[in-house]
Amino acid sequence: MQNIKPQRVLSAAEAVGPQVYRILREQIIQAELTPGERISEAEIAKSLSISRQPVREAFIKLSEEGLVQVLPQRGTYVTRISTASVMDVRFVREAIEADIVRQVAGEHTAETVRALRDQIARQKQVPQDDRAAFLRLDELFHHTLAAAAGRAYAWSVIESVKAQMDRVRFLSVDDLHIGRLIDQHERIVDAIAAGDVGKAETALRTHLREILKSLPEIARARTEFFDGVA
Amino acid sequence: MQNIKPQRVLSAAEAVGPQVYRILREQIIQAELTPGERISEAEIAKSLSISRQPVREAFIKLSEEGLVQVLPQRGTYVTRISTASVMDVRFVREAIEADIVRQVAGEHTAETVRALRDQIARQKQVPQDDRAAFLRLDELFHHTLAAAAGRAYAWSVIESVKAQMDRVRFLSVDDLHIGRLIDQHERIVDAIAAGDVGKAETALRTHLREILKSLPEIARARTEFFDGVA
DNA sequence: ACTAGCATACTACCATACAAGTCAAGCGGT
DNA sequence: ACCGCTTGACTTGTATGGTAGTATGCTAGT
Known part of the structure; x- marks a missing residue:
């Protein structure tokens, strides 16, 4: 047995x-x-x-x-988390997703806009303390953008690269700014719905730069998880 | 023994x-x-x-x-080459390199401009029939752009992805259009030297879209290397 | 007490053995 | 003659044995 x-x-x-x-x-x-x-x-x-x-x-x-x-x-x-490699990964991700959202805004079908707005509604229903749930929905949101553009492969590249960012996001504790992230999602979808390619792109870029604001603070708070190289 | x-x-x-x-x-x-x-x-x-x-x-x-x-x-x-996957890879590469060249143009140091112009001069000296030599120099040119932006990691992502494009480029026979590619390199560097971010970006994007022109022709000429899905 | 050197217990890397599944050819029955 | 089953030679996946190199701790010598 x-x-x-x-x-x-x-x-x-x-x-x-x-x-x-x-x-x-x-x-x-x-x-x-x-x-x-x-x-x-x-x-x-x-x-x-x-x-x-x-x-x-x-x-x-x-x-x-x-x-x-x-x-x-x-x-x-x-490996210890290095701020440099997080920024490296973030750069690549922003570049790829920028082109994706440009394409989505250029096509802006009603169906995808509705799907994205549905997701935002669900994001708002997540309880403040359930960070993991929001991270899953955030992941889904960005994945949906890629899928709407028919860029499954591009998303797979992002996925294979974004782990370094996810480590930081897991450590980021402040539940307050979840609301701000949802606002940014809304601005992205609004620009897509309006077919405003440029606006959609900048909205997404500022969204993905949000992590840069919290990164130094997290690195200071959890020095044992980060490598010495500032 | x-x-x-x-x-x-x-x-x-x-x-x-x-x-x-x-x-x-x-x-x-x-x-x-x-x-x-x-x-x-x-x-x-x-x-x-x-x-x-x-x-x-x-x-x-x-x-x-x-x-x-x-x-x-x-x-x-x-695997057989699929035009779809070549286009997928190309999309990712264009997105990343676009942001790289934007950054290079924004900084536009005299040193990098000189290095890039040196390389273009060398590209012109390559004999018409030595396609492999030109491909190596072309690779170096794009790599240098990334290095100038301090984006070694971004380049490593491109490298890990671009093999599908390289397969096609190896099959592309027409030596004529090597001259056109060099012209495009020059337009990119000119825009960088002028610090014109937008111009540099569009120059690079048109350059990387060049492969789309020859791709259908190559797929038709070498059907045994490509998968059936048109 | 302290240090140099050696034995030992790790490590990842490579080679080899075994297991499970696939496919095709050939044999036997109809 | 033709169809179906079986057998055997493949395939990749997994397990295990062996090797070279590293680090650590103990021992022996001062």
Whole structure:
């Protein structure tokens, strides 16, 4: 009866490596695996009752995303958040989404405007303290923009890159400014509905620059999570 | 004396997996591994006198880039070029580089302008038939733009994405339009030197849209390399 | 007490063995 | 002659063994 493992969170339908990758990625973003922490293939493998090989493949992908740093024959460490890399990622994201929203505003179908307004309504209903719920809806909003432009691939690039931003957003505690973010969403959709390409673009760019305001403060409050390089 | 392998192209200093990845990537871009061709871990491993494991890691990364498609328990195939995915990649690249060139034009230091003009001069000296040499210089030109903006990370994203475009460029035969590309480079640098942000941006965007003109023709000429979906 | 050097217990990387699924060819029955 | 099943040679995915390199702590010598 030893065949039955206690809690098998892994699906047999999909390869194990990508599943491990997603699990660890989520844990790093949510700071369950803390920046600077050392992890090892064998340790993770044992805790999931699998072999080291799929874990290794997950490590490789995480390192390409800059979430861990693997030092051969020395160890693998969860990277500390660096303000520089957050700004690097943010730059790329802004560039891509700017072109996406330009396209959406240029086409501005009634259907997408309605869908976006529906989402904003749902965002307003989120209770002040449920930050995770808002982050999910925010993610959905931006994803919907990309989908409306038919830019699924562009969104996949953003997704593969934005983890560094998500780590910071998870740490950002102030529930107050959720309201401001929703306002900005509204301004974006208004510009889209009006077909004002330029206005939509600038509205989105200011929206995505919001993180720059809170970033220094967060870095100061959680120095142990950030690397020394100011 | 059997220890001495015939031609060991792999370095011992670096992990083997990434080296295999780069080798295969180059071979796919240059159509030495032809679209639709079937490759296997064991086959590549044997030809390089290594084990399957590093080859597997290379396959995974190539599949993330869309250069191969791995079907579990069935086989791994070099993807055919799809015009849709080329256009997807091109959209992302244009978005990122547009913001890069805006920043460069906004700062427009004399030093970077001189460096870019030097490169254009070198581009003009490339003999008409040496397409590979021009592609390398073109790559360097765009890379230099990113470096001038201090956007090394943004460039790394472009690099990890542009392989699909490079495959097409390798097939594009007409040496005539090399001259036109150089002209476009000059217009970009002129706008940068003048500090004209908007002009620099549109010049770069038209430059990167050049591939759209030749793409349908190439797809028609080399139908065996492209997938059926028009 | 203190330091140099060595043994040991890690690490990630590579190679090899095993498992599970796919596909095609060939044989046997109808 | 033709169709269906079986068998075997593939494929990728996973597990495990072995290797080289690093860091740490203990021991021995001063």
